[in-house]
Amino acid sequence: MKKTTRLQQMIHGDTCFVLPGGGCALHGRIAEAVGFQAMYMSGMNVNATIFGTPDAGVLTMNEMAENAGRMARAIHIPLVADGDTGFGNAVNVHRTVQEYIREGVAGIQLEDQTAPKRCGFVKGKELISVEEAAGKIRAAVDAKNEMDPDFVVIARTDARTAVDGGLEEVISRLQAYKRAGADLLYMEGPLSLEEVREVRKHVEGPFTATTIELRPLPLPDLRTHQELGMCCVIVPSLIARPGYYESYRFAEDFMSRGMDAYSQMLEDMKDHPLYEFRLFSFLGFPEIKEMEKKYLSPENQRRYHNSSGVYDPNADA
Secondary structure (H helix, E strand, O other), X not given: OOHHHHHHHHHOOOOOEEEEEEOOHHHHHHHHHXXXXXXXXXXXXXXXXXXXXXXXXXXXXXXXXXXXXXXXXXXXXXXXXXXXXXXXXXXXXXXXXXXXXXXXOOEXXXXXXXXXXXXXXXXXXXXXXXXXXXXXXXXXXXXXXXXOXXXXXXXXXXXXXXXXXXXXXXXXXXXXXXXXXXXXEEEOOOOOHHHHHHHHOOOOOOEEEOOOOOOOOOXXXXXXXXXXXXXXXXXXXXXXXHHXXXXXXXXXXHHHHXXXXXXXXXXXXXXXXXXXXXXXHHOOHHHHHHHHHHXXXXXXXXXXXXXXXXXXXXHOO
């Protein structure tokens, strides 16, 4: 089954699912390994993990599409990829969607902010007109129908927290994007679960909303999201954020304690699935070894017996 077809089935299914977010292929492999059924490429995390830049609309379409392709090829589950504002007008959106399809992406998220856009959690967002935004969605739908009708177009509105925004604007925009052919409607920045319920009363079809910034904690569980009428929950930094926290904490510890901190980390993590050179196996070195055995000469294989190393591919092959 195509990944796009699988994603369409998921968004039209009876069970609310999680789209865990990250910014690189390793994040995608981790998500798949632990059992998630789909993955989300977060623009914020691409900026952070790949480029070390803020999510402020500074990346190009080629940079985002190429990274999405690396992630999509590394996993067997569908990838939904952030497409920001489509990197231009409706004509640019048409090309963006087709480039994402060529890269193996299963779905794209498109926003109705002005360019350069900014992270949905950041103040100062502004919107293009609903007419222009709906035109972009129509272009996206035409582009996917030319190449893969099962590709998922996600129309996101930032109208709740943007300049001159509000709940009525959210509803009218999502209704317009539905008429334009969007497969999944996405409300960014609700201020309460009651707002999500109110919006859901007025929009039909697959729907989601960002709830991870709602406070106080704890966040609502999956059952609550399903009761709200959401087909999925996007958690943009689910895979990436714990790594940010732990990397920073450990780097500080190392600056304070030096190699003692590193030795303790190795001891603490010795049973971890990705401990030291287990990462090689996780990333597919056994498959490389099998291809070497199939395609390379016996003389080439003897190098493993005439050398030493901490990781032995033969042990996993």
